[in-house]
Amino acid sequence: MMDLAASLLSPEFFAAILRVSTPIILVAMGVLISERAGVVNIGAEGMMLSGAFCGVVFSAYTGSATVGLVAAIVAGMVGGLFMSFAVHVLRANLFLSGIALNLAASAGTILALFALTGEKGISGTLDSEVLPSVHIPWIQDLPVLGTILSGHHILTYVAFLSVPAVAIFMMRTPTGLRMRAVGENPEAAKATGLSVIRLQLQAFLLCGVFAGAGGAFLSMGYVSWFSQNMTAGRGFIALAAEVMGAGGAYGTLAASLLLGSVDVLAIALAGEGLPSELLQAAPYVVTVLALALYGLRQAKQKTIGTVH
Amino acid sequence: MIRAAFASTAITAGFCLFVLLVVLVPVALLYPEPGEVLSRFLLGPFEKTRYMGNIVELATPSMLTALAVVLMFRCGAFNLGVEGSFFLGGLTTAAMVLWMPLPPLVGIPLALLAGAIVGSVVCGIPGIVKATTGASELVSSLMLNYAAVFIGLFVLNYYLRDPTAAMLSSDRFPAEYRFESLIPRTRIHIGSIVAVVACIIGAIYLNRTSQGLEVRISGTGNDFSRHLGLNSVALNIRIQVIGGMIAAFAGGIEMLGLYSRFTWQNTTGNGWTGVIVAIIARDNPILIIPAALFIGYLQVGGDLVSRAFGVPTEIVSLIQALVMICVTSVAIFQHPALRKFVQGDRGGAAQ
Numbered sequence: 281m282m283d284l285a286a287s288l289l290s291p292e293f294f295a296a297i298l299r300v301s302t303p304i305i306l307v308a309m310g311v312l313i314s315e316r317a318g319v320v321n322i323g324a325e326g327m328m329l330s331g332a333f334c335g336v337v338f339s340a341y342t343g344s345a346t347v348g349l350v351a352a353i354v355a356g357m358v359g360g361l362f363m364s365f366a367v368h369v370l371r372a373n374l375f376l377s378g379i380a381l382n383l384a385a386s387a388g389t390i391l392a393l394f395a396l397t398g399e400k401g402i403s404g405t406l407d408s409e410v411l412p413s414v415h416i417p418w419i420q421d422l423p424v425l426g427t428i429l430s431g432h433h434i435l436t437y438v439a440f441l442s443v444p445a446v447a448i449f450m451m452r453t454p455t456g457l458r459m460r461a462v463g464e465n466p467e468a469a470k471a472t473g474l475s476v477i478r479l480q481l482q483a484f485l486l487c488g489v490f491a492g493a494g495g496a497f498l499s500m501g502y503v504s505w506f507s508q509n510m511t512a513g514r515g516f517i518a519l520a521a522e523v524m525g526a527g528g529a530y531g532t533l534a535a536s537l538l539l540g541s542v543d544v545l546a547i548a549l550a551g552e553g554l555p556s557e558l559l560q561a562a563p564y565v566v567t568v569l570a571l572a573l574y575g576l577r578q579a580k581q582k583t584i585g586t587v588h
Numbered sequence: 589m590i591r592a593a594f595a596s597t598a599i600t601a602g603f604c605l606f607v608l609l610v611v612l613v614p615v616a617l618l619y620p621e622p623g624e625v626l627s628r629f630l631l632g633p634f635e636k637t638r639y640m641g642n643i644v645e646l647a648t649p650s651m652l653t654a655l656a657v658v659l660m661f662r663c664g665a666f667n668l669g670v671e672g673s674f675f676l677g678g679l680t681t682a683a684m685v686l687w688m689p690l691p692p693l694v695g696i697p698l699a700l701l702a703g704a705i706v707g708s709v710v711c712g713i714p715g716i717v718k719a720t721t722g723a724s725e726l727v728s729s730l731m732l733n734y735a736a737v738f739i740g741l742f743v744l745n746y747y748l749r750d751p752t753a754a755m756l757s758s759d760r761f762p763a764e765y766r767f768e769s770l771i772p773r774t775r776i777h778i779g780s781i782v783a784v785v786a787c788i789i790g791a792i793y794l795n796r797t798s799q800g801l802e803v804r805i806s807g808t809g810n811d812f813s814r815h816l817g818l819n820s821v822a823l824n825i826r827i828q829v830i831g832g833m834i835a836a837f838a839g840g841i842e843m844l845g846l847y848s849r850f851t852w853q854n855t856t857g858n859g860w861t862g863v864i865v866a867i868i869a870r871d872n873p874i875l876i877i878p879a880a881l882f883i884g885y886l887q888v889g890g891d892l893v894s895r896a897f898g899v900p901t902e903i904v905s906l907i908q909a910l911v912m913i914c915v916t917s918v919a920i921f922q923h924p925a926l927r928k929f930v931q932g933d934r935g936g937a938a939q
Contacts, residue, residue: 322726370917375666375726376867380912383860387905394900516730523727557745561738564731568717571728575721 291427301540303494307518310490317483318463322378325515326385327359331495333389336506345409356492360484403506447529629889641774646884651783652838653862656831663827664807669711669729670835671859672736677707677836682850707836715828758850779841790873
């Protein structure tokens, strides 16, 4: 147990939290934008999966990690176009369109992988690239902080920098304000001359950018391969993080870090001989508990509001 | 009214076929003998009794999971926990069969009941959490699906595992617990009859009982039901628990009907298929039966071309995803020209 306590307080543990939280933060930022624009995107999971796949394929065929990342982002945006087409043109149900996108992405990536490599499980035969890690000068030499903060994957830094960027975009820019207006009350927004469809399309596309980048982190971050359904529900966890964060960028960051920590803690405890299956279930159970607690707090605030 | 309902059904059927061909024809053209691929997929499932039996076997669990989805959707609960309920229901039924030395006539119903009760938590908890805290049942049910699998794997690994088996699986079920085949050369079992009867009961419940009416009113919007003095919250919880029980019961039926040991390492996809079937059936319990058979037919067709030509079975999922979008598309179903065409066509034929 002493070993466990030591490992839980070690800089490596905190570094692992930042690493595991990265894809959740990225995708949650995308979900946040879509949710605030009134089109909460269940399809983020599928966008992420397409991003992970395209990152591997395009970096393998061009030999450039940058091209892979761009392809991953474009793949996410194509998912956004699909959502917008389904919801705005076909006027299909928002949630069901998201589920359909997830299903199509899961099947589509396996089909494409099979067409390219003859394998369905993993892209082992594709020689794909990995995006670089960044060592921050000065900070990397600091004793504890250096291990925690430096040497991470470039997308980890992007994820953390994107949080204030999204906060400023949503709260301080005209486009962000319009998106929120559309999300709050589409009829009123329409009456003031805003194009609901165009703003929601933009929100879907931005969500695709983040989800695609989150997918690229999975397949081009610490591993250099794609395996079928490798997102394993992270898109849904990001959705939960956004709900727990109450639609605010910093709250969503905190929720993503909390969910990431539970994941890392589960891995650490599994090393102590506890049943790994139960520990793997923990992040999902914690998510539901956190959603319930958050819901209770909201409900309480509402009743206080009505009393006064 | 009836004619309008018929039009929706006809347009749905038309779009199912349309999407099927839109995906299938280009894929078939990639192979040296496209005609063979097409005919194998489309006609192959009817060639042998065994294949037709496969359609019914595959449709059986989807009918029940779809019924669970329809009840919850009609009540206004967007609960996707059927996948997890199905898994836990199958696991619990398997555990009961292995642990309880009772005569099958008592043991089987008891095992299925236990499976239904335990499995219902995956749909029930999100319902209760929604009612008490307001947290979205959609997100929490998605989360609990994953939790259910890992908790199930824990039980399998620590309590049910057969150490002599090569792969992770439970001990063999006693032979007298397994459902017998009703039709020679197929594995169609009593569960198929149960599923059809359940859909009919579901239709009667929704359309012909006062509680079914309450469910439908409560699903259209809470303000109206509150105005009528209905207790929507209690009804919502009840329906989600019942939905979970039906889905979990389906898992138990599947286990005893088609398996000799518990071998699931992950969710089976039967819950998601149920969602698709429910959507194709346009939330109508009776139409679940043909919709489930149609999806079963697609799966058998996909399986046949996969075995004969190496076409990946994932094309079936692609077809299902597109069908889902088309069928929920308001733009298609409310399109005046299309409705007029279908209804007018019907009027002409009636004369």
